[in-house]
Amino acid sequence: MYIQIMDETGRVSKEIIKQTQELLKQSAQALKLSDNKEMSVTFVDNLRSQEINLHYRQKDAPTDVISLEYQADETEFFFDEDMEIPAELADELADSFMGELFISIDKAKEQAEEYGHSLEREYGWLAVHGFLHINGYDHYTPEEEKEMFDLQKEILETYGLTR
Numbered sequence: 001m002y003i004q005i006m007d008e009t010g011r012v013s014k015e016i017i018k019q020t021q022e023l024l025k026q027s028a029q030a031l032k033l034s035d036n037k038e039m040s041v042t043f044v045d046n047l048r049s050q051e052i053n054l055h056y057r058q059k060d061a062p063t064d065v066i067s068l069e070y071q072a073d074e075t076e077f078f079f080d081e082d083m084e085i086p087a088e089l090a091d092e093l094a095d096s097f098m099g100e101l102f103i104s105i106d107k108a109k110e111q112a113e114e115y116g117h118s119l120e121r122e123y124g125w126l127a128v129h130g131f132l133h134i135n136g137y138d139h140y141t142p143e144e145e146k147e148m149f150d151l152q153k154e155i156l157e158t159y160g161l162t163r
Helices: 015-028 047-057 087-096 105-115 119-136 142-159
Strands: 002-008 036-042 065-069 095-102
Touching: 002 015, 015 036, 015 065, 015 105, 015 119, 015 142, 036 047, 036 119, 047 065, 047 105, 065 119, 087 095, 095 105, 095 119, 105 119
Parallel strands: 002 036, 036 095
Antiparallel strands: 065 095
16 A cells, blocks of 8 residues: 655654554555555644635534545546546556545644543544545444444554553
């Protein structure tokens, strides 16, 4: 799995970036995804998180993690319009790109303090949570929440990030 990680803030440690890569790869293995999958993760501040949240979710407030699942008919999201790509390659590339995560470093710090666990664990929780959303998991009903949160807990514990 290829994961592009960007830090718009310049304040995320190399250790957190490495942890994020490892956790997302472990999450992909837990879901038995093919190795050709791709995604991006961008670390942002609360101001940028609020802008993205307003644009995509019409919520004018910062949030901890935003998951944008790639939809196959959104080729402008992935391809430059001027690129000439053979149809079979375009299909393969479209099938491999899963989506984007935006993680607020400000919210991560606030929530780690609020919940009384390490910043590493909070970053891990947010990355896995967002990844599961991109892969169709949700928590609108008690059953969905249990399934998603149990899987999330299992992935984090297997990695060694406990409360």
